[in-house]
Amino acid sequence: MAEIMTLIGGRSSKQGTTLCASKLGAAYAEISSTLEMNVEDMARLGLSNNSKVRLRTPAGEAILRCKGRETKDLPPGILFMTYGPLSSQLMAGDTAGSGMPISKNLDVEVEPVRDENGP
Amino acid sequence: MLVRGVLIEDTFAEAFTMRVARLVITGGTPRWAREAGLKLTGFATSVIGCKCEAGIERELSETETPDGRPGVSVLFLTMDKESLPQQLISRIGQTVLTCPTTACFDGLPDGPDRLPVGKALRVFGDGFQGSKVIGGKRYWRVPVMEGEFLVEETFGMQKGVGGGNFLILARDADAALAAAEAAVDAMANHPGVVLPFPGGVVRSGSKVGSKRYKKMVATTNDAFCPTLRALTESQLPEGVNSVLEIVLDGTDAPAIAAAMRLGIDAACRPGVQAITAGNYGGKLGPHHFHLRRIMGGESQAA
Amino acid sequence: MTLTLTLRTAPTVPLEADVLSPDRLSGVSALEAAKLTVVHGNQRADLGEFFQVGGAADGELHLTGDLAQVKQIGTGMARGRIVVHGSVGMHLGAGMTGGEIVVEGDAGDWVGPEMSGGRIVVKGNAGHMLGSARRGSQIGVRGGEIVVFGNAGNEVGNGMRRGLIAIGGDAGDFAGVNMLAGTIVVLGRLAWRAGAGMRRGSIISMHPAELLPTFSYACDYAPEFLRVCLRHVRGLGLTIADSHVNGRYQRWCGDGIELNRGEVLILDSAGTASRS
Amino acid sequence: MGSPLRIVNGRVYDPANGVNGAVQDVCVRDGKIVADVPPDAKRIDAAGMVVMPGGIDIHCHIAGPKVNLARKVQPETHQDDVQLRTRLTRSGTGGTVPSTFATGYRYATLGYTTAMEAAVTPLGARHTLEEFHDTPVLDKGFFVLVGNNLLLYRLLQEGRREELRHALAWWLKVTKAYAPKLVNPGGDEMWKGQRNANITSLDDKIGSFDLTPRRVIAAFIEAGNELGLPHPVHIHCNNLGHSGNVETTLETMRLAEGRRAHIAHIQFHSYGAAAGKSQSNPTSRARDIIEYINTHPNISADVGAVMFGPATIMTGDAPLAYMLRRFGGNKWVNADTENESGCGIVPFRYQDRVYTNALQWAIGLELLLLSEDPWRMVFSTDHPNGGSFMSYPRLIRLLMDRGYRKEQMAHVNQKALDRSALRDCQEREYSLSEIAIITRAGPARLLGLTDKGHLGVGADADVTIYEEDEDKEKMFSAPRYVIKDGELIIEDHELRADHQGRLLHVAPDYDPQIEQVIEPFFEDFYTIRFANYPVDDRYVPNGQIIPTTPSVAAAPATAGTRT
């Protein structure tokens, strides 16, 4: 069952240091496929750290692995991920006459991805 | 020429060129549009004493007004260009602006002169007024306690005709009045014409100037007063004991002529002896309405 | 006879065809028109490379085809009429002072920039910046009318100083932003932050809208001018219900940061306006 | 450098060499004016034309951080005034703040070959030089802002006048500047440090410093003279634009005490006030100003005339720009530079019906028409503050054509003319020779550019050839030929070649010990390293050092400096 949440894209220092080395390496791929999520939301959706979730917007979809954050750090309903190839998949190309695509605070459908073997 | 036994005298009504504006006043209900129209056109019978002449042209249905509400159409006339806006500003300001639910629109969009009436009235808003341009016309929105008063920024002015008339010469006062009422009813709602006097009828026809009082611009038309038959050079035929006059103002001469035809025809009824008209020898007013020609006959009158 | 242009070769990159204006084509034969210059990307080309031209110019121009890549149609137009059987690209009717453009399909961004007169009717959807000020400029539409039957994007009427914009569908964010005067009617939904920074002017919404905290509620009433305005809009082809004409509206004044002389009018039956 | 060239049959105006309209040849070779060239040299037949040295703008704002901000903030003014590229030249955009390429080409198309950017923060010097690199044709230099410099204030506050002079020399040299510039001394410190206050008189205390503008100005005039700079301290006085500021201006000029000083855009500083009301509408006090200048040969000025139409206020005088912000159509830019300056930008429009604008217009004309020494009261609009340099031809016509002037006077706010003396200077008309002085020979002499502003042998071959025309605006709008460094840039009114002009700068000597004083200040209060501050020679691909003639030795032993 999908829920609508707000996805914030951003930068992290770990991403910054990693991209200096290579954007094609495994470290960068891992960082840019990690989704920070409120722990209560995760519990409700039956997710635990490293569970796969599918994010979907009208532009596209991406599958990430989630990582829990306490409510004081990340309020319920808010998601965070670093910019990268996966966040690109979710962004619409319309810039509304500004040149800037919306890349923060996207409404995304969040859906746990069940492994074939079941949870 | 006789119409149903009533003599149509071979004379003409002499009318003047005036300036005319047409206002469309709408209201939340026909009642309030009418109330505003009545107050606006009250005390506007003759330029002699009222500085302007006005009357309700006709009532308008929802489909005929700019805002889709019931309304009345009003014609407003003055002798010169300058006094028309002055009269409109003071009269609309006192009678339409004040009247619940109403709005005031220009009814002569093609009028070659534009009178800045709404533009002057807007200042009642004390700076809180605002304007809107809709379909190329500018309107002012003046805040009032009820809500908002809407008035068009400018009103068209064109040349009109004032002083079309005919006189009903009757056997007695009852017959004269009945004929006058019938005439007024027949002319009601005629496009381009208003009857500025009370109920459309005037009993006190006047002549220019005074025989006795220097300052009087107009005094009673003694030649048509039955009580003065023995004292003055009366023009009343024998048997006529009461005369009533109908005065017509309008946007143009053909409209007045057409209305006169309907009015005279309706006035030709039992008890009426003759229909005549007032003129000044044809030298003062450019518009001459020959009664017999109007009624479809021949006229020899100058 | 009108001049008819039918797209036969789609441009591979944007085509700037500011020459497609009745004023510029006045008295021009089909043969002459085909030789007029358009700008295809960074190179000049003949109009005839892209369009089959027929008829002769008599003040009316009929364009047919998907012209979504064709920009600047009707630039500087002062009179006459353009009918587009299809969609058009950006900058439709730029600097237009008179005449009429009717687009049967959609229009791109920047419909009617710096327009001061005339009328543009878009029967489909329009892009962003409809009737909006150019970047850096404080003044958008200076007069005239823009009617969109479908939806419009962000910044409808940015900096608008006079005129009417009527939208049959929804309007995007910041409709009427920095408006100086004029009227924007939105029959569909008004998105966020309508009227931000407006000094004067009216934004009319037939649906509940979230307003900025700097807008103040004034009253519920039936604005008389709106009856006139909506009937006029009805005459332009949009579907206006009697309940819109006769309705009561909430009047919200704003933007409090600026003059506070603008207003957002929200149809009452639409429910209560809320603050954003 | 172009091939040898002989200009024949033209009427030559070379006031520096006493040539006043004589028909004589001008020969050019290797970028210089020479006595003769071989008979087969290319000839330009200048019959019916006027030959003058290339124009020199002594005070304009054409490059650097504030100019670029002013460009960026007005895209709407660029859109409809474009400069098309050609096979050879770059495209650009105009408005009152054109792009760099357009600036160079457009100056050239008016016959100008040298321009001085009049206000650059030291931190912005590198940026300015980068823009100069992309500003074609012109020779350029810039005046560096030192009048709100906090380190210099500290030295002055402590009475360290010698070190002040060395530090000033250091700043001029490491930034590759042409002259020191004071802008509203103390004003920026009041603005940045005292909640947007300003200086109101020469004796105000400057913020937390134990200093007054009077002390600052006097010290810089002294130091500038001691350094023997080709151009003295260039002063934008306090109280610019304020009613009654004439007293401040006169007092500032008196502070020079016979030493050289240049007052910038003096029109903006020549305002009186109705008695007792300082906030009232200004009146013209041009007469008092010009009388002082006429009788004090140590003082020079550029007029800073105002022309009706669009302008851009851009100034190091931040509080002034704030005062004017309400005229900016909602736009106002402020930019503070650490330890060095403030800056303000406001788009503006001078309107002939507006009292103050009309008065400003009149005062500019008054000053020029009442001036008795054209060599010391020279031409400028403080571009783009008083109007674009593109309006120079119109201003020339106003000076040369009294009929035209009278006609223009009829259109302006008459109350303003009542408060000026412009109607009393109806008669005067500038001659071509006088125009050549105020636009060429005069600025060259004031700038100390001995190779410019004249056509004598050895001068830079910067030559402009105008077709004579009764309509002087038309004549000065489009020279037939422009030669820059001997190269034909404009021929038959059109750009025919691209050209990279030179950077004109000074490199005064200083005691290297002064770096020991400056460096710790950088450590504490700058965010750029001391070592990274000086601008190196890579930014000056085509530089020319104009020598100084110091009256005081820089330092006992070592005159060398590191760069």
Add this chain to the structure above:
Amino acid sequence: MGENLKVVRDATCTFCGCVCDDMHLTVDLDQKRIMKAENACILGKAWFREHGIEERPLALIGGRTATTEEAVEAAAQILAQARFPLIYGLSDTTCEAQRVAVAIADMIGGTVDTTTSVCHGPSGIAFEGVGESTASLGEIKNRADLVVFWGGNPAEAHPRLFSRYAVTPKGMFIPNGRKDRTVVLVDVRRTPSTPAADIFIQVKPRSDFEVLWALRALVKGRKVDPSIERRTGVSLAVLEDLVARMKSCRFGVFLFGMGLTMNRGRHFNSGALLALATDLNEFTHWVAKPVRGHGNVTGADNVVSWQTGFPFGVNFSRGYPRFNPGEFTSVDLLTRREADAALIIASDPADNFPKAAIEHLRRIPVITLDPKATPTTQLAQVAFTTATYGINVSGTVYRMDDVPITLRPAFESPYPSDEQVLTAIRDRVRALLGGNRLPAGAPVAAAS
């Protein structure tokens, strides 16, 4: 560690817009590696550490190794033939290279756009509407007693903004450093930057505009509806307290990030903040500064502005510069499938552009200049390997506050600089076209 060590003092880090010029680098000249970067933050350390010389071909054409000359020829052919080419990136290279890139765009009648359009482009648009009160970073260090960070996370993205410029350093009128300043942080979430603030104001996502608008109204003494709290998560009382502080400080500064520009509202968010800073100058001194991401994105803004009059998104197809975000900006040109070739310099749009834009990049010939392999170089038809600015190449970069700094390279690279490659491409294109392409508006006879 090799024997051949060199110390470069006062080198500059170009990783982010802070452009700190106090790096003391210890360089192993044999290994061509920077061993130590004194004063660098965690990002700077990684920047210097990871930019050694990798074994990469000088150039690739269609995935095959090529010489630089061959690649220049291939690139020039693509650019000379294109009708609507895009030149993009430029924020991680020197001004000297940027200058040549704009010249190429002008010459061929293409579009030049920089990464500004997807970072603070909206702030640039806002600037064009309302102007800006701003300051060099040293003024903030010397004077700012109230520092407001808005929509950014400097601790992770610009660490030395805190330590070198705006929070902890002592300044002329801030003798006690951190103690003399009040630091406010406004964001939608807690980040590693939050603990640095005295006051943290957490706003609901997508409500920055409402908060800024309410602050503007309060500063002007206008009414704000208490419902502001429901919409934004911030109470009127908190806003009133902030306004009181803002009006009473001596020198206030906003440092704002892409939390404003990349968010719904875009340029209006930035514009509201810039206008708020302007409004506050009625009471005391206030400045605002967009915190810029890339090392020389500010230089790109400046170069494009002085050459064209516009900061980014500039099209030359009609023979003169035109500016219109949304029309001539990269994401739009690609998403709408308009560009028919792309020259991408020191940027990686294939990593962070919207999906539809990346898909178009795969359809058209792409030329890249980059020191490293990236998703964009992987899809390029012609890919140049270039030297890294600031590490191998000197030149000019502009700090986020428009202060230009000359780079001190640490060691030489076997690869050419961006400027060298671009100059070669420009010269070859010029030869192919016989000079600048004449404007499409020129007379027919003169057109090629």
